[in-house]
Amino acid sequence: xxxxxxxxxxxxxxxxxxxxxxxxxxxxxxxxxxxxxxxxxxxxxxxxxxxxxxxxxxxxxxxxxxxxxxxxxxxxxxxxxxxxxxxxxxxxxxxxxxxxxxxxxxxxxxxxxxxxxxxxxxxxxxxxxxxxxxxxxxxxxxxxxxxxxxxxxxxxxxxxxxxxxxxxxxxxxxxxxxxxxxxxxxxxxxxxxxxxxxxxxxxxxxxxxxxxxxxxxxxxxxxxxxxxxxxxxxxxxxxxxxxxxxxxxxxxxxxxxxxxxxxxxxxxxxxxxxxxxxxxxxxxxxxxxxxxxxxxxxxxxxxxxxxxxxxxxxxxxxxxxxxxxxxxxxxxxxxxxxxxxxxxxxxxxxxxxxxxxxxxxxxxxxxxxxxxxxxxxxxxxxxxxxxxxxxxxxxxxxxxxxxxxxxxxxxxxxxxxxxxxxxxxxxxxxxxxxxxxxxxxxxxxxxxxxxxxxxxxxxxxxx
Amino acid sequence: xxxxxxxxxxxxxxxxxxxxxxxxxxxxxxxxxxxxxxxxxxxxxxxxxxxxxxxxxxxxxxxxxxxxxxxxxxxxxxxxxxxxxxxxxxxxxxxxxxxxxxxxxxxxxxxxxxxxxxxxxxxxxxxxxxxxxxxxxxxxxxxxxxxxxxxxxxxxxxxxxxxxxxxxxxxxxxxxxxxxxxxxxxxxxxxxxxxxxxxxxxxxxxxxxxxxxxxxxxxxxxxxxxxxxxxxxxxxxxxxxxxxxxxxxxxxxxxxxxxxxxxxxxxxxxxxxxxxxxxxxxxxxxxxxxxxxxxxxxxxxxxxxxxxxxxxxxxxxxxxxxxxxxxxxxxxxxxxxxxxxxxxxxxxxxxxxxxxxxxxxxxxxxxxxxxxxxxxxxxxxxxxxxxxxxxxxxxxxxxxxxxxxxxxxxxxxxxxxxxxxxxxxxxxxxxxxxxxxxxxxxxxxxxxxxxxxxxxxxxxxxxxxxxxxxxxxxxxxxxxxxxxxxxxxxxxxxxxx
Numbered sequence: 015x016x017x018x019x020x021x022x023x024x025x026x027x028x029x030x031x032x033x034x035x036x037x038x039x040x041x042x043x044x045x046x047x048x049x050x051x052x053x054x055x056x057x058x059x060x061x062x063x064x065x066x067x068x069x070x071x072x073x074x075x076x077x078x079x080x081x082x083x084x085x086x087x088x089x090x091x092x093x094x095x096x097x098x099x100x101x102x103x104x105x106x107x108x109x110x111x112x113x114x115x116x117x118x119x120x121x122x123x124x125x126x127x128x129x130x131x132x133x134x135x136x137x138x139x140x141x142x143x144x145x146x147x148x149x150x151x152x153x154x155x156x157x158x159x160x161x162x163x164x165x166x167x168x169x170x171x172x173x174x175x176x177x178x179x180x181x182x183x184x185x186x187x188x189x190x191x192x193x194x195x196x197x198x199x200x201x202x203x204x205x206x207x208x209x210x211x212x213x214x215x216x217x218x219x220x221x222x223x224x225x226x227x228x229x230x231x232x233x234x235x236x237x238x239x240x241x242x243x244x245x246x247x248x249x250x251x252x253x254x255x256x257x258x259x260x261x262x263x264x265x266x267x268x269x270x271x272x273x274x275x276x277x278x279x280x281x282x283x284x285x286x287x288x289x290x291x292x293x294x295x296x297x298x299x300x301x302x303x304x305x306x307x308x309x310x311x312x313x314x315x316x317x318x319x320x321x322x323x324x325x326x327x328x329x330x331x332x333x334x335x336x337x338x339x340x341x342x343x344x345x346x347x348x349x350x351x352x353x354x355x356x357x358x359x360x361x362x363x364x365x366x367x368x369x370x371x372x373x374x375x376x377x378x379x380x381x382x383x384x385x386x387x388x389x390x391x392x393x394x395x396x397x398x399x400x401x402x403x404x405x406x407x408x409x410x411x412x413x414x415x416x417x418x419x420x421x422x423x424x425x426x427x428x429x430x431x432x433x434x435x436x437x438x439x440x441x442x443x444x445x446x447x448x449x450x451x452x453x454x455x456x457x458x459x460x461x462x463x464x465x466x467x468x469x470x471x472x473x474x475x476x477x
Numbered sequence: 478x479x480x481x482x483x484x485x486x487x488x489x490x491x492x493x494x495x496x497x498x499x500x501x502x503x504x505x506x507x508x509x510x511x512x513x514x515x516x517x518x519x520x521x522x523x524x525x526x527x528x529x530x531x532x533x534x535x536x537x538x539x540x541x542x543x544x545x546x547x548x549x550x551x552x553x554x555x556x557x558x559x560x561x562x563x564x565x566x567x568x569x570x571x572x573x574x575x576x577x578x579x580x581x582x583x584x585x586x587x588x589x590x591x592x593x594x595x596x597x598x599x600x601x602x603x604x605x606x607x608x609x610x611x612x613x614x615x616x617x618x619x620x621x622x623x624x625x626x627x628x629x630x631x632x633x634x635x636x637x638x639x640x641x642x643x644x645x646x647x648x649x650x651x652x653x654x655x656x657x658x659x660x661x662x663x664x665x666x667x668x669x670x671x672x673x674x675x676x677x678x679x680x681x682x683x684x685x686x687x688x689x690x691x692x693x694x695x696x697x698x699x700x701x702x703x704x705x706x707x708x709x710x711x712x713x714x715x716x717x718x719x720x721x722x723x724x725x726x727x728x729x730x731x732x733x734x735x736x737x738x739x740x741x742x743x744x745x746x747x748x749x750x751x752x753x754x755x756x757x758x759x760x761x762x763x764x765x766x767x768x769x770x771x772x773x774x775x776x777x778x779x780x781x782x783x784x785x786x787x788x789x790x791x792x793x794x795x796x797x798x799x800x801x802x803x804x805x806x807x808x809x810x811x812x813x814x815x816x817x818x819x820x821x822x823x824x825x826x827x828x829x830x831x832x833x834x835x836x837x838x839x840x841x842x843x844x845x846x847x848x849x850x851x852x853x854x855x856x857x858x859x860x861x862x863x864x865x866x867x868x869x870x871x872x873x874x875x876x877x878x879x880x881x882x883x884x885x886x887x888x889x890x891x892x893x894x895x896x897x898x899x900x901x902x903x904x905x906x907x908x909x910x911x912x913x914x915x916x917x918x919x920x921x922x923x924x925x926x927x928x929x930x931x932x933x934x935x936x937x938x939x940x941x942x943x944x945x946x947x948x949x950x951x952x953x954x955x956x957x958x959x960x961x962x963x964x965x966x967x968x969x970x971x972x973x974x
Contacts, residue, residue: 020829022564022757023836024918031836034843034919043835046842046862047737049706054738061606065826068568075572075820081592084580088589092582095807102501104537110570112551112759113544118562119763121898123957124950125482125890128547129762132540135490138970142527148968152764154618157807188804196632196665242518269514271521284807294593295583295808296618297765308963317763321967322960324953329486331952335961335968341621341659342901346668351659354619354753358761365540368490369500371530381503383513407516431586439584458503 020065083436089464091389091437093411093455094236095156095183095284096292099265100459101366105289108365109358119317119354123333130332133357134319136364143267143367143375144281145274146303150316152356153300156284157186160230160261161193162315162350163280163302167228167257168199169349170313175199175225179213181206181235182261184444190230199227208447211239211404211413218247222254228280232261233273237453238386238411239404240270248277264288264301266409268379280304289366290359299359312339315350317357378458382410386456389465390414393454396469398476403451410457414438414472416450421476423452433471480893483545484951491970493539494529500536546951548895550759554921556844558866558898558910559654559702561732561754563837566824569758569817578816583808587793593812594792597785600819601769607822607830608728608748609741610771614780615810620729621656622805623749623768624696628664629802630747630772630779631694631723637779637800644721648687648695650679652703652902654729657696666693673904677703677857679713688716694723699743700733702902702910703856704841704863714744723747723776728768731755732914733838733864736831746773756818767814781805836915837865840922844913845869847926852933856905866912870905871933880936880943882907887954888932888946894925 019026025034035041047055066074084090090098109115113128120126133151140149153159164176176194178187180203187203194201204217213231222229229251233241241247248258260273262283273281285299286292304310311318320335341348370378390412394401398418402408416423423440430437438452445451456465514522531539548555555562573579581590601613617623628647635644647661650671658668669687674680678701695717700706707713714724726745732755734740740748752767753760760766772780782801783794794809825833845855845867853869871882886896886909898910913922936943947954959965 020825020832022566022825022916023829023832024916025836025840026832030919031839034839037846038839038842043839046835046838046864047706049708049861050738051708051711053711054743056737056739056742060736060827060830062603062827062830063823065829066823068824071820071823072568072572074823075596075816076575076577078595079575079577079592081595082577082581083585083589084577090580090582090585092584094584096583098580098582104500104533106574107537108540108544109761111541111544113547113549115549115570115761116551116565116759117547117549117762118555118557118560118760121557122548122886122890122896123955124887124947124952125546125548125895126762127951128543128545131487131489131543131546133762135970137968138489138491139528141969141971147971154622155807157804158618158622183807185804185807189806192629192803192805193663196629196663198665240517240521242521245520267523268526269517269523271523276521291579291813292582293579294581294590294812295810296806297811297813298807311968318968320960321970322956322965325956326953327956329952331955333955333957333960335957335966337961340655342655344659345655346658346662348655348659348662351621351625351656351663352619353621353656354751354760354764354766356618356761356765357763359765361540361762364490365536367528368494368531368536368539369533370528371494371499371501372526372528373530374499374501374503375526375528377503377510378501380510380513381506383516384506384508384510387513387516388508407518428586431589436582436585436589461504462507 088434088436089467091435091454091456091468092439094439094453096286096295097455097457098292098459099287099457101289101291102369104369105362105365109362114361115358120334127332129357130319132361132364134321134332136360137319139364139367140301140303143264144303145272146281147306148311149303150314150318152360153302153316153352154356155298155300156261156282157189159282159300159302160186161190163259163282164190164194164199164228164230165197166313166315167259168197170310171227171256173225173227175202176228176230177202177204177221177226178230179204179206181211181213181237182232183236210406211237212241212406215243219250222250224254226254226256228257228259230259234263234266234409237404237413238408239406240409242406244276252277263410265379265382268375269383285359285363288363290362297356297359299356299363313349316352316355381458385460386410386412389456389468392465392469393472396473396476411453411455414452414454416476418476423450426452426475429475430471435468435471437468481949482951485542485546487539487542489970490531490539491529493535494531496530498530498532500531500533553893554917554925555895556897556911556913558912559729561912561914563757563914564916565757565759566821569820572820573813573816591792594785596816596819598787598792600815601785603822604750604769605771608771609739610748611774612777612780613769613771614784615769615815616781616806617768617770618806618811619764619766620749620751620768621660623770624656624660625663626770626781626805627725627747627749628660628666630776632664633779633800633802634723634776635693644691644693646691647693652701652904653696653698654727657727661696677705678707681709684713684716688720692720692722694725696725696727698727698730700730700864703868704866705858705861706864710743729754730865733834735834737834746776752814752818757821758814758817765811765814767811833915840913840915840917841865841867844911844922844926847923849930849933866910868905868908868910871907871909874933874936875907878936878940880940882909884943885932888943889928890947891949892928894928
């Protein structure tokens, strides 16, 4: 009888269950739960749907998902931390190998060399990309990586303040605060220049003193604007004995100087552009890297994979290292509680970066920058639009100001859907003074025709 | 046994790379791409990028070869206690790769994401029903992340009552997962360890002694890490609640209780679930996971923002949570993991949900009954059935032959069997923690027990053989001390030669 079986329960058949019960010398499975107080045992069947066949479940979920609007039917010009990028077929192919995706944390390194070497390579690629010495094998996302970086800096420096800028991602700022608050860390926020979109340097310099464990800045920042004063900022914080934490979009690093070359001590970022689908914002990939100071490394959160040899010294191999920082050894003294991370996403990023190589990354960065500037320029030709709103150079994300009265950024965001365009995050949600500014993002997936569709639609909405 | 794992002496990407290769192609654009380089201030322009350069076939072969040196659930049994590694249905993977999911941007207007919001809303309702809680947030990215969020909620609750200055202690059994104390400390609590009594359960007398007006709450795993149901859990709840604290349920072991007992009914105020464990979403070699969190009615107002809600017509992201702890992740959770759990629950349904816990508990006790009990000692509560997992001590083997739990684990690898969790919980000497799960056919349970018994026997006759294991894996036993030593540590491929 098929209804008495279930595809995932090989011993459900009464005859097999009985054989097992016989071995245990008991009459029923209920006997195995005899130590549970009667008062706790659930008397009803849970209010869930009856089990369905694979065929029915697939149909049901696919029909539900079909209500979502996605490209190519709807063009997506949204960014700000998750971006529409092309994921090469090879990446999906590799992370779909069940040897990777159905394995667990590599507690037994001898049979987990695949995941371990791939993660070691991911760490090394991130170091190459950011010009740092050590990377961990991932955090949940950029936002949680920022919070952990602040806590790490505070532990390392034994100081209690963090300074950041209002132009970092607002969601990231909220998560960062949430991670800092229980640790008694004060977060000071300095403003940005309303003309350029860059962090206000004089405010920032004024905020630095001997209590500051670190400055956290994003480059490019939430507005897509490239922070041009990073050398001065690095010098300033270092002269006061603090750390410089920089958050990055990794794809900008094909053109922009890596943070390690302008004085960053810790680099965090969002790895989603490195071969991960957007998936409505998760799973993401928190990048986390730092300088090679032994004491700093020992304060790092998360898993680190290292290279070693077999005990007989004949072969190279890989295993988890420095586990004495981690929760399963150090418990309440651990550097962080992170345990399950985003390992498969890190493998995807390793595959992606190895496909790109140095030249591929450079060309991709250029194409993204070109496309976004091309779009911004066309949009700026619309009457009633100022694009970019901020004057400093941008990468991928850019601000668009609506100078025409009567159309709000919120309305533009909503109305664009009528033209089957998803775009223009209204910044008024986060910044009062940017009441009519929207954030757009253009990447390598957008063709000139796509961009023209956007321009036409924006033109119609503001006309 | 004929098992031999693939052995590729696979070089690193950096050793395979060669200038002049690229595995990526880009659309051609009609325009001067170089023009954008001039827009970047000269001193911020990157000069060189040291990434290795490879062709597509090289990249594919490299990673396929690596995959062949990796054990996984799809290859065989993975009985890591406390980690619940069960078979992950393939249909869930297929569904999670639907472009109507993968191409969604988190900032899209809610009118354009009604499908995914409907699924998230339904899933959170289902998880609330399964756990016996009032409302569930899907945002936490992993079990430990859920623990941290739960601790933040406890903190916010105490702060709301104006007791934060005094109430700052979290009680945690000494047998708990390491994430519990780490999460509590991250949320600003002091950890008070509660010992285990002679039955292997929470020592109630010690608990009573530890209770004070400083008690913020207790984090408890049921069944505990010995695989034992905390039969006095109601009493424990009562003690904590009367002291003004909250009860936190660590859901790592919930696979043992599905459809049979609900944490909410046991008196827990906050419950996290590990979707990658109980709800059969694959673990990806270390993640992504997902750690939804359910809370009682009294705590709903403290949940993180946003919550997925429904106003009778449309689904939306609700930011209007009166006493919210705020945001705990960049966006709304690990959505592709959530949809796999949703698929799994729909397939299993109300009719078979309880069979999951039934069958996993049956498998664990069956496997235990087949072990040589003089070699593998069962500590605590003899005669009481274990739940989905059990812990035995290999102390007798060590006493006789010097062979340790670690050596037994490595020896299993040689037989194409994954090792159990070892040396945990810390309260058992030479611990082996075994969790076969409900998806292992009886024959595999027999095989696993037989392998363990054979190893115990061999340890006596030829201990060196066990100590030298593994030899059939892609690499022989690794030097893990060298890997972590400051003088020999290599965390990056630079400076290798």
